Amino acid sequence: MAFESKIKTIEWIGNISRIIDQTLLPYEFKTVDIKTCDEMYSAIKDMLVRGAPAIGIAGVHGMVLAALELGEKIKDKKLFLEELNKKAQYLKSSRPTAVNLMWGVDKQMELAKNINGSIEEIIKNLKANGIKLENEDIEINKRMGDYGASIVPKGAAILTHCNAGALATVGYGTALGVIRSAYAKDPTIKVFADETRPRQQGARLTTWELTQDGIPTTLITDGMCSYFMSKGMIDMVVVGADRIAANGDTANKIGTYTVAIAAKYHNVPFYIAAPLSTIDISIKSGNEIPIEERSHEEVTHINGDWICAKEVNIINPGFDVTPHELITGIITEKGILKPDFKESIKNAFQN
Numbered sequence: 001m002a003f004e005s006k007i008k009t010i011e012w013i014g015n016i017s018r019i020i021d022q023t024l025l026p027y028e029f030k031t032v033d034i035k036t037c038d039e040m041y042s043a044i045k046d047m048l049v050r051g052a053p054a055i056g057i058a059g060v061h062g063m064v065l066a067a068l069e070l071g072e073k074i075k076d077k078k079l080f081l082e083e084l085n086k087k088a089q090y091l092k093s094s095r096p097t098a099v100n101l102m103w104g105v106d107k108q109m110e111l112a113k114n115i116n117g118s119i120e121e122i123i124k125n126l127k128a129n130g131i132k133l134e135n136e137d138i139e140i141n142k143r144m145g146d147y148g149a150s151i152v153p154k155g156a157a158i159l160t161h162c163n164a165g166a167l168a169t170v171g172y173g174t175a176l177g178v179i180r181s182a183y184a185k186d187p188t189i190k191v192f193a194d195e196t197r198p199r200q201q202g203a204r205l206t207t208w209e210l211t212q213d214g215i216p217t218t219l220i221t222d223g224m225c226s227y228f229m230s231k232g233m234i235d236m237v238v239v240g241a242d243r244i245a246a247n248g249d250t251a252n253k254i255g256t257y258t259v260a261i262a263a264k265y266h267n268v269p270f271y272i273a274a275p276l277s278t279i280d281i282s283i284k285s286g287n288e289i290p291i292e293e294r295s296h297e298e299v300t301h302i303n304g305d306w307i308c309a310k311e312v313n314i315i316n317p318g319f320d321v322t323p324h325e326l327i328t329g330i331i332t333e334k335g336i337l338k339p340d341f342k343e344s345i346k347n348a349f350q351n
C-alpha cells in the first residue's frame with residue numbers, strides 16, 4: 001500500500017517547469033516557475049532543485065525549455081539538433097555527480113535525434129516524454145517503497161542520511177519512499193534523520209518532509225549515529241544514491257560512508273534505495289565517479305554567519321563513495337539487489 005505524499009517537487013505545466021525552491025525550506029514554502037534553459041541550469045547549480053532523481057527530471061524539463069527557445073529562432077532541423085546538443089552538454093555541466101541528470105538529458109537528446117518529423121514534432125515529443133518520465137518517477141518510487149517495506153522489521157528505527165525524499169524526486173522519494181510505505185503498513189516504525197552537514201538537507205528537508213506526513217522523526221547530528229547504533233537504537237539504515245557503479249559502489253551525500261562503516265561495525269543492515277536510472281553501468285567502480293567540490297562557504301558559515309576562524313583551510317567534497325562491501329542490498333524498482341552486485345546489477349538491466 002502506498003502512503004500518499006502531497007509534495008510535488010517538479011512539475012511541467014503548459015510551457016514551464018514549476019519547482020519547489022528548496023533553498024528556502026523549512027522557513028518558507030515557495031514554488032518558482034522556470035521558463036528558460038538558462039534558468040533551469042541555475043536552478044540545478046544553485047540547488048533550488050536537488051536530489052538525484054529530481055535533477056534528472058529537471059534535466060528532462062530543461063531540454064524541453066531549450067527546444068522551445070531554439071524552435072523560436074531556428075528553422076533548419078540539422079542546425080536545431082546541433083544547437084540542442086550544445087544545450088544538453090550545458091545542462092549536464094550544472095552538477096557532476098548525480099548520474100540521473102545525464103540520464104534525463106541524454107534520453108531527451110536521443111529522442112530528439114530519432115524523430116523523423118519537423119522541429120514542431122520534436123518539441124511535441126520532448127514535452128510528452130517529459131510528462132511521461134515525470135509520472136514514471138513517482139510510480140517507480142512507490143514500487144521501490146513496496147519492495148523496501150517488505151524488509152523493514154516491525155517497529156523498526158530507521159536511520160537515514162541527507163534527503164532522499166519526495167523533495168529529492170518528483171514525489172514520494174526513494175529512501176523516504178521506503179519509509180513512507182513501511183509506515184503505511186506499520187505506524188510504529190520511527191526515523192532517525194542525520195543533520196547532514198554542511199548543507200543540512202537532513203535537518204532542513206528530511207525533518208520538514210517527514211513531520212508533514214506525521215512520521216515520528218528524531219533529528220541527530222552526523223557524529224551521533226555510531227552512539228545510537230551501539231545502544232541498539234537503530235535497526236537499519238536506508239539512504240539514497242547519486243550514482244552507483246556496476247560493482248555496487250555508491251556515491252551519496254558526504255557522510256554516508258561514515259554511516260556505512262558504523263553500520264557494519266554494529267551489524268546494522270545498510271540499504272541503498274535508488275532507481276535503475278541512478279546506476280551507471282558504464283563505470284566499473286566508485287573510483288570513476290566524479291565528486292562535486294562545493295563552495296567553502298557551506299562549511300565556514302551557518303545561516304550566513306561565520307562559525308570558524310577566517311584564516312582556516314577548507315575543503316568541501318559534496319559526496320563520498322560507500323564501497324559495495326558495506327552495502328547489504330540495493331532497493332530498486334526491479335526488486336532488492338543483493339551481493340554479488342556485479343551479477344545482480346547486470347541481471348536487473350537484462351530483465
Ligand code: MRU
Binds near residue numbers: 050052053164165
Ligand atoms: O547535494 P544534494 O542535496 O543534491 O544531494 C542529495 C543526495 O545525496 C541524496 O541522498 C541523493 O541524491 C539521493 S536522492 C533520492
